[in-house]
Amino acid sequence: MTAVRVVVLGAALVAVGYFPARLATGSRVWCLLVAPITAALLAGSVGTIGVVLRLPAAFISLGTVAASATAGVVVLRTVNRERAGGATESALPLLLPIAGLFPFLTVRRAPFEWDARSIWWLHARWFTDGGAAVWDAMRNPAFAFSHPDYPPLAPAANGVLWWFGGTASSQQAQAVTAILTLSAVTVLGFAGWHAVRRLLPAWVAIAGAGVLVLAAYGVAGVGRSTQASGTNGYVDLLWSAAFAAGCVFVLAAHRDPMALRWGALCLAVAGSTKNEGLVAVVLVVALALVRYRCRRPAPAWLAGALAPGLAWLIVARLAGADSEYLGNSRTGDLLRLDPGVLHRVSPTVDAVWHEMAEIVLVAAGVTVVGLLVATSARRRLSGTAWPWMWLAWLATTASLVYAYVVSPAPLEWHLMTSVDRTTIAPRLILLAEALVWGFAAVAALRQDAGRARPTVTPWSARASSSRSPELSP
């Protein structure tokens, strides 16, 4: 896979995703960052329709392009109105992908990793053969090992690109998944930048966001020095970064319409990428509804975030796909307090804690001290000092522990093979939260310095004059 080919694939994803992303976010420039994962979300959504109606592969591939073109027509028809009312967007966030380029270089490794082949690229080959092939494969007991109920975002995107290219290259699929992951990780950095951009100098905000991009790859790499988790075809960092970005937008940023739209798009991506992503998204949507007090347009956007993931869940059940979450779960045993299930709780909590302990402890310290000294600055950044992100972390971690406890798989094997990947999302939430608190502290220090120099325009006046409108008081 040459660098030129990777650039061409990236450009194709941006081209297909640009107008749908622009339509969803209302942004003209920043939507370039989210365009690749929006293209994949579109492919996954059209793919879901193709599977339920058992349509040929041409429908899924051409339908994705047609949906993108339709979004383009809608955007271009409203472009004049946007120009009249739209604000200028800084091009600075477009630098964020550069922060992820070094870890991205590991895409040069061979496409041989376990789940990438057994799950994601096998499912992509089904999509290349069309909706009926996906439907039949989901019902095929010989493919039960492949988690046939897993969501379609990454497989459909690869299936569509393979269909157009006339090849089923694993190396291409690895590159495409890596590009989607880079897009999601970049959007996480952008979410941090977006939350603090009005209160801090541009270079401070963009530098912090860039380090967050690199840290996302670091979280995925901790304890797995033999695997390039962001570029090996796995989708754990992809959904986790999109999910954490969604959390920052809907729980840590000001309650404004733009944050809501970005958050809904990111959460839709997370919920359409992996089953645990969908569970986590349901919980965060509930938190966001409380935070937004169910005021319009929050319910519509947040319902939209759930729609693609829930639609796939229904299609997979209709097809009769084997599901470890729905079909074989030991929830009944847990409710009956079966000792065989209860014995799984303690080792699960230990394993999850082992993965997260350092980040949890430092982030907790930062939050507690932050609440003591930087509450007002945090309110200016987020509209509230309420620990919404910690609630999201708690809900996500609890859902994770629950999934391991009721899983039919042998616990030791299950934890050993996945706990480092399933805990990426809650760890990213806390990293983002710690960074936002850090930004809040810097903003407070700048405010103090501003007060000491009365000739300077008061920081609070600048902040309040440039803040976006809140959805509610």
Next chain:
Amino acid sequence: MRDAARDRSVIQGARKVGLVVVAVAGFLLVADVARIGVEATRGLLERDSIAETYAKLDTQRCVQEKIDQQVPPGAAIAVRSPDALWFERNREGSYPRYDVTTEARAAYVVTVSARGDTCDLVDVQVSPTR
């Protein structure tokens, strides 16, 4: 009066220290995880590490070729292996060249057994079911 001013000054000093601690700790936490990512990436980009991944991929391709040499294209096959790696790799690797199915429906049963990590140590046996 002077005590109150001094108290206020101490509180403001403590607050400033707290703000610096939050800013530094928040940033260092993220930066430290980023450092781990950079170190891991460096290791993953070493020539030997990359070569090892291609050796594994070559072995997977070689074992699949052993199946291709013994099974006619499009045939219904079932894959058996006590080794989870080869069980999964050859089921997914055989799609869509073959109709991968259960043993009850298969025309051929492919049995893969591994005595080691290299292709010459992986045996492939193909037997017709009827």
